[in-house]
Amino acid sequence: MIIVFDLQASRRDIDHVVRRAASLRLKTHVSQQGGRTRVGLHGDLDGLDPSVFSGLPGVQDVRTLTRPFHLASREFKDEATHVHVGDEIVGGDRLVLMAGPCSVETRDQMMRVGSMVREAGATFIRGGAFKPRSSPYSFRGLAEEGLEILAEVREATGLLVVTEVMSPEQVGLVAGYADVFQIGARNMQNYALLDAVGKAGRPVLLKRGMSSTVEELLLSAEYILSHGNPDVILCERGIRTFETMTRNTLDINSVPLLHELTHLPVVVDPSHGTGKASLVPAVSRAAVAAGADGLLIEVHHDPSNAWSDGDQSITGEAFSKLVPQLMGIQRALTGTEPDPR
Amino acid sequence: MIIVFDLQASRRDIDHVVRRAASLRLKTHVSQQGGRTRVGLHGDLDGLDPSVFSGLPGVQDVRTLTRPFHLASREFKDEATHVHVGDEIVGGDRLVLMAGPCSVETRDQMMRVGSMVREAGATFIRGGAFKPRSSPYSFRGLAEEGLEILAEVREATGLLVVTEVMSPEQVGLVAGYADVFQIGARNMQNYALLDAVGKAGRPVLLKRGMSSTVEELLLSAEYILSHGNPDVILCERGIRTFETMTRNTLDINSVPLLHELTHLPVVVDPSHGTGKASLVPAVSRAAVAAGADGLLIEVHHDPSNAWSDGDQSITGEAFSKLVPQLMGIQRALTGTEPDPR
């Protein structure tokens, strides 16, 4: 439920509503939109009568939300969220490119890949220092050493750092190095971790679980938002289906669907979405044409010798050929009218 | 297995190979590529020794195919197949737009929609006269009356007609009206029907089954090709997944994947692929950016009163806004280098 105040509402009017909500054991979330104050009410709303609030001083309107996610919904906030990271904006007019290897392997590798993708137009470097692996015997990442390498690449290239955090205990450590926390697909419903990054006050790139619905993705975003962290970037990375020729099935429908349902920016990962380097360029173009705010792409200077995900990593050369195509598509669509809803 | 002949091979050399194959109970398929004759061998090839053929006069090369589909594969035929329909080419440089309502309802409806989509740039009218419906109590199509209306629309507008055929007995009737037979998703593995359209000598638009793999789609195409009908257009129309906010999940990966595996053209149906009109424009743009040779889109002059599929039909107005965007994307990509394989 959203309480919208009129322009003349006083601080006291707002406090009154917040206290009334607290007496009903509801959480409140105060925000400003278009000069007006809004108070979102969350918790057990079953059977709550809107008239409890509609007659109070300063209250202009009481709206019932139709979706189980509140703060993430367009109903709650209509304007697109701009996530500011350094000088970059995710969710604005410019396509944001995040590129780099699956795993941080060596300083040399990261510097080479970093300068390649920087040159081609990326503004973020990706790379895992903590790697979730199905088998306990696989390479699980360089840990803090990997984070240090990422920070050096940032220093040398100006690229911003997005890297995965896998458990609540790592949040403090990773916060010392990363510009954006990445929550991996396997952890999309790791609620202790979502709570932790929700409190950490830094942008979060939240990957869709491989068999999570769009609604579940938004409910996981809601966990982060409900701790007061507004900077959530959603990431479509393919879902698990019966098709076996590709690693996952990239759900291209989810891009416009998410833009309808939520104000949060949407980034697409065509590398996990396909699992095959040869399909990455075409699917990247598709994502931009569908309205993605950015791409998260695995790029490696030598994919056949990558320590992980070599099959789905494209070369620096392929990446540099791809970027102008993506920009061309974006230019072709700029200035066109929005789709009728 | 493919037998490639040298440039000097005589008719007699070729006949020799064909007879030898027949004695081994194999089917043969003779074709020309780049001036050379090729004979494809199909059937039970397990344990067949290539040297049975490699020493014969005129034989230059004997190649083993790695995929279960043969005639449909790039290994068998590298150049893209151009399906000629009237003056149109599906699979060439130009994006082909096939548009129209789900069902043929009335003459007036079809004339209105036909002129709308013609105006906007479509060259094919779609519309079902025979409708496969989950329930026996739903509207099952106008049958021959619907086919007559489609023919009148062609007469009046010059649009080519693509329409569904649901059983072998209907093939003769539908052939009297349609330019392209459509095989619906539910019938992708209706082998009696595939055999029938394979023999009918007319282009076939073959829709992927809602839970069929890409390999199964190509094997179904192989049924048609193996009867000597080379004009198969593949259609990605979304697959069934756990996501419930959309009717299907459009498998955008399949577009570049099919282009890798087969020489046949690929058309995308964003209407069934999403099930929501509001998502159709974005997903159409994505399909073009991913390299689709054409689109099959449900357009209705009054979607809220459509007799079927109203939720996923866009208006004529939305379609006319979409076409220039699609053309813009195609232009932006024309002349760019192909993706590295």
Add this chain to the structure above:
Amino acid sequence: MIIVFDLQASRRDIDHVVRRAASLRLKTHVSQQGGRTRVGLHGDLDGLDPSVFSGLPGVQDVRTLTRPFHLASREFKDEATHVHVGDEIVGGDRLVLMAGPCSVETRDQMMRVGSMVREAGATFIRGGAFKPRSSPYSFRGLAEEGLEILAEVREATGLLVVTEVMSPEQVGLVAGYADVFQIGARNMQNYALLDAVGKAGRPVLLKRGMSSTVEELLLSAEYILSHGNPDVILCERGIRTFETMTRNTLDINSVPLLHELTHLPVVVDPSHGTGKASLVPAVSRAAVAAGADGLLIEVHHDPSNAWSDGDQSITGEAFSKLVPQLMGIQRALTGTEPDPR
């Protein structure tokens, strides 16, 4: 909608209702239950007011159905349907065993397998004379020769014959040999075929499509029932999921779910449901424990040399060990109270 008449209703009362329904362009289906006549109304029922019928002479009750399938639903008919085939009853108290190879290969093979499964307790022989195969180059069955062999096995062993029919044209031919028509999973939504077997007046074993929902299965059954053929046996044979270690995922939930929703008997095919012979016995036991009315099992005298489906065929020996276990489970459950609904 169902019109239930009172015990005194006359023929004339019933005719009156049928004519009134016809004037509203509704189909009617007259049946007897517990001495009372019922008329089911099918077609476009949107907005139909029950009071059109509730005041008519002889009408006791007018019920609205909540499911899209009518004749197949428990709402329409509460008592379990007994499908009589020869002296056998499918859907009664006794577990019915249908066993035999995937394909009819030779007379010798069928006689051997036939006597094995007969000995062990089966009352039906299964075996395909027409085989739906993904590839046009695979063995597609012996056709009429296969049907003749099946009839000879019946002659020799007394086993009843269940075999697949793949197209409307084959219905007449297959009717000359089979006791039960099998509709394969790929043809579950081949409506021309459903219409044809609906009119053929012989029991039909309808397999669930590999990605069809339970509701769609019942709607396909409705096609057959709506032509006046009441003898439909449903068959759960596994659905397509992401799991790759088994060929399909047998949906055990569907057995009690179907018993809740429909009066039609339910048979389980653990061979296609698992794709692995070693799993067939355990899953067969599970099916019986879940309440299946019968099993359809692939048995071959020499699975490693079977022409098709050898991996999922069990030996005659394994089958004879399994049957007493199945009987033991059934005995253990006989006389127990039904589950609370």
Add this chain to the structure above:
Amino acid sequence: MIIVFDLQASRRDIDHVVRRAASLRLKTHVSQQGGRTRVGLHGDLDGLDPSVFSGLPGVQDVRTLTRPFHLASREFKDEATHVHVGDEIVGGDRLVLMAGPCSVETRDQMMRVGSMVREAGATFIRGGAFKPRSSPYSFRGLAEEGLEILAEVREATGLLVVTEVMSPEQVGLVAGYADVFQIGARNMQNYALLDAVGKAGRPVLLKRGMSSTVEELLLSAEYILSHGNPDVILCERGIRTFETMTRNTLDINSVPLLHELTHLPVVVDPSHGTGKASLVPAVSRAAVAAGADGLLIEVHHDPSNAWSDGDQSITGEAFSKLVPQLMGIQRALTGTEPDPR
């Protein structure tokens, strides 16, 4: 790779192998089977030549494992693992019943349900004190208060306690109350948590992720086993498919499949596996008939007023009717020969 020693091998021979393995940066796992010592080697085994070990003193055999999971495999350990919990054994001859509500709600509720299920034959009480919920606004459990209630129920009834732990930080706390840690489906690939319970030295019930393959489940078990904790109980609880009439699709195939692949016990959760109370009894019977070592069932004294999962909870009465049926099935199967592999 497994190094099997001969009966005369000395401690020194074994140490020698362990040191050699360490020098190759491999992890080792020493165990006894049938009087012989075995050393399992884990880590990067690509290209490792077995002859490095086969000639060493005391070494009888060097075996290469064919599956990515090692310690969990039947190749590594053939005899079934018995997980001892108090006086109970999970994985032995007796069916183990774990029952109780979804969430711990109140002391009164837990005492009532506890005595009901105890009476009927359960030996474990289940109930969540920490609840993973899709929405941050749903009831998330009573936390430590819930654990205390569980301990009181154990005190009063003798039932053992199985309850969920959701993050590494909770492990210490939950260890103070639980007899068995439950890892929920959403956390099956929460590797930090698997590591933590692997080190905690207490039995773990590991639920299959809702879209995890059987192989991934076993790899997650491997995480726990590789920390030296041998007491892992696997739990099949249904997978996510396209079917919408049931909450999940219980994968009955997985029960015999897991018994083939692994020595670990397998428990089935028919409550989450179906999501419908009316289907729970039939699916429970199926699980036992398929060979499950135990069941984990949601039972509530008043399902329609349960704080969570009421739709899938059965009443105490239904549970007491079910147990004798389960025992009847087990008796019917006891003493029957094992299935041929």
